[in-house]
Amino acid sequence: MGPGCQHESDEDPVDAQLLDMARRTDGFVWYEGSTAQLARSSGSGHGEPLLRTRYNALAATVLDTNLMVTPDTLFPEGSLIVKELMTDASTIGTYAILYKQSSNSYADASGWVWGYVRPNGEVRVSAKDQGAACRNCHTQVGHIDQTLMNISFP
Ligand code: HEC
Numbered sequence: 001m002g003p004g005c006q007h008e009s010d011e012d013p014v015d016a017q018l019l020d021m022a023r024r025t026d027g028f029v030w031y032e033g034s035t036a037q038l039a040r041s042s043g044s045g046h047g048e049p050l051l052r053t054r055y056n057a058l059a060a061t062v063l064d065t066n067l068m069v070t071p072d073t074l075f076p077e078g079s080l081i082v083k084e085l086m087t088d089a090s091t092i093g094t095y096a097i098l099y100k101q102s103s104n105s106y107a108d109a110s111g112w113v114w115g116y117v118r119p120n121g122e123v124r125v126s127a128k129d130q131g132a133a134c135r136n137c138h139t140q141v142g143h144i145d146q147t148l149m150n151i152s153f154p
Contacts, residue, residue, distance in 0.1 A: 014106055014127045018115035022082045022095040028054040031149050033067045037086055041152035045137050048093045050086035053149050055079070059100075068154075074145045075100050077111065081147065092119050098147065106130055110146060 030052065037050040044051070055063060059079035064070045075081075079100040087093035097115030104113045106127045114131030116124040125133050138146040 012123070012126055012128055014104070014113065015115060015117055015123045016121070018097045018099060018113070018127060019095065019117045019119075019121060021080055021099065022097050022115070022117070023119070025054070027057050028082070029057075029060040029063060029067060030054050031067060031153065037089060038153060040085075043137075043140075043148075043152065045134070046083070046085050046094070046096060048085035048087050050089065051083055052086070053081065053083045055081055069144045069147055069150050071144060071150070074110075075147075077102060094118055094124055108135065112146060 037052050058076050062070050062073040081098040083096040084092050085094040099113040100111050102111035106113050108130050113127050114134050115127050142151045
């Protein structure tokens with residue numbers, strides 16, 4: 001990787017693992033039970049115009065009957081939240097990933113590992129940064145265990 005590279009090295013195994021997990025869709029539950037692509041909110045830190053968010057079975061244990069995130073809860077260990085950031089209706093530009101694994105050396109103080117990877121493996125922000133580019137925004141007033149979907153899409 002030369003200094004002219006436009007992206008970080010994609011060789012970190014944690015980034016590769018997060019991408020691998022994000023690619024799978026079986027057993028996931030969609031926010032509000034909908035696969036509809038939502039227009040990104042004005043507060044979104046994510047450039048792509050469309051998005052949709054899904055939760056693995058462990059993360060879904062803290063969703064309520066409307067399949068929104070229950071206020072004042074913490075996601076359990078093993079939770080995986082994947083936001084598919086779409087450049088157009090049929091193209092995923094980036095997977096934004098939150099994976100709760102306190103034992104991971106890249107986990108933040110809340111146990112979240114932060115992933116930001118394109119489907120082709122290109123790493124936009126490495127998990128080794130521990131969400132430094134993400135957490136200021138994700139700890140804004142009203143966050144639930146650093147998640148924001150309920151604020152943008154109440
Ligand atoms: C400037 C604010 C901002 C920054 C910076 C930001 N995000 Fe987000 N993110 C949001 C908002 C707002 C949402 C809710 C959905 C939406 O409106 O796009 C969101 C949603 C998400 C979700 C879906 C789960 C949820 O409810 O929060 C994930 C996963 C995610 N972001 C990961 C990341 C990662 C990884 C980074 C850093 C590389 C990051 N975000 C940086 C604002 C931000």
